[in-house]
Amino acid sequence: MTLKTPLENWIQRIISKENDPVPLTRSSLEAYQLQKLRETLFYTRENSPFYRHLLRDAGTDSVRRIEDMARLPFTTSEDLKKYSLRFLCVSQSSIERCVTLQSSGTTGPAKRVFFTREDLEHTLDFFHHGMSTLVNPGDRVMILLPGGGRPDSVSDLLSRALARMDVQSLAPGPDPQNTPDAVIGQGITCLVGAPVHVLALARCGHGENCLKNRIKSVLLTADNIPSAIVDAVESAFNCKVYRHYGMTEMGWGGGVECDARDGYHLREADLFLEIIDPETGRPLPDGESGEVVVTTLTRVGMPLIRYRTGDISRFHTSPCSCGTVLKRLDRITGRMTDDDCLVSGMSLTLPVLDEALFPLPGVMDFRAGLASCRNGDSLTVTLGLSGDADPDAVAAAAREKLAAIHAIRTSRIQLVIELPQPGSSGLLTPGNRKRTLEDNRPKSTRRYSD
Known part of the structure; x- marks a missing residue:
């Protein structure tokens, strides 16, 4: 029930x-x-x-x-x-x-x-009652959001709200390489974070192997939440994943599943x-x-x-x-406009790219941008990969998935796949920024979908 x-x-x-x-x-x-x-x-x-x-x-x-x-x-x-x-x-x-x-x-x-x-205080009250869907007294939550030590940041407000439920929290910020050990050492049972940061934790090094069945719930927030990431995190940790909707203008909290x-x-x-x-x-x-x-x-x-x-x-x-x-x-x-661009008269959105790329094993994050070139438009996708991924194999799979998208398949857009620099963490999105599909074409040669 x-x-x-x-x-x-x-x-x-x-x-x-x-x-x-x-x-x-x-x-x-x-x-x-x-x-x-x-x-x-x-x-x-x-x-x-x-x-x-x-x-x-x-x-x-x-x-x-x-x-x-x-x-x-x-x-x-x-x-x-x-x-x-x-x-x-x-x-x-x-x-x-x-x-x-x-x-x-x-x-x-x-x-x-x-x-x-x-x-x-109104936000604290919402966080308190909204989080009771995911956690119970005695649980321990790791908050993978920026600003953990800043008074009245989202991390701080959430931590204080959890304390009202007798739930302890830790807010180290997003760091996929060191987080698995902290999760085990602190007995963490719930994670809260942006989708790509939680996915990075699931796909980095020993994240999936050592955290499976330790995490019982995850709350994804602060950005677009692709179904592909929800599925990947649920599979990696064998846990329930919940979505939160909100923005600063709402007082951060808007709604929760x-x-x-x-x-x-x-x-x-x-x-x-x-x-x-x-x-x-x-x-x-x-x-x-x-x-x-x-x-x-x-x-x-x-x-x-x-x-x-x-x-x-x-x-x-x-x-x-x-x-x-x-x-x-x-x-x-x-x-509206931020990630909905027209390519040869057809809509191309960030959520469409998300559902194409995040199911690929080894993809932790990506950055995408449109530009004008001599023969029309180009789409450059920079992949952020886990350390054990085969870059060439993932790049080939990404190209195949992107080429199957209707707006790309039926246009003459040029696809450019870029691989991460050696030694990079795989995360391309700063903790305080939302991911967007950047349109770098001259304004005279582009128009957004209405």
């Missing part, structure tokens, strides 16, 4: 009146969300210079139903880059943490996201999510794929209203087998 997500009881306790607890229903949750949406609109109009201006044409009572949110304007990534301080609803002295986000390959202004102590591992259950007491048509901005019904849009419901320092995440997903239409009333967000299938 599939255990119900612990997020349901947590959310039920949040929205129930102190002396009048009621079972959580979809209607009671949506009534709570509507109240919080209205409070957030009033709060931001009163305190945020940015939203006072953005919402100037919206009536003071413009949202009477959840569906009325569709009338409000969007907040974009560019807004955060240009006007980050104008989003603030509190004085800068009340800000506990500021996160600067610089998109890879860009030189313009970075996004800055601000959190108060109360905002960070339950024991059914078939979509993300969301922190619906803190976040309101919509799926929109990325071209028209029109809300889409459950079951249709579009861009994820988020509105924060409990943020104090820097609330966000209808923030366009760029992530592509959909809401499931059928109930989860765990029996919860919470909605289920499907796995993220791509990102």
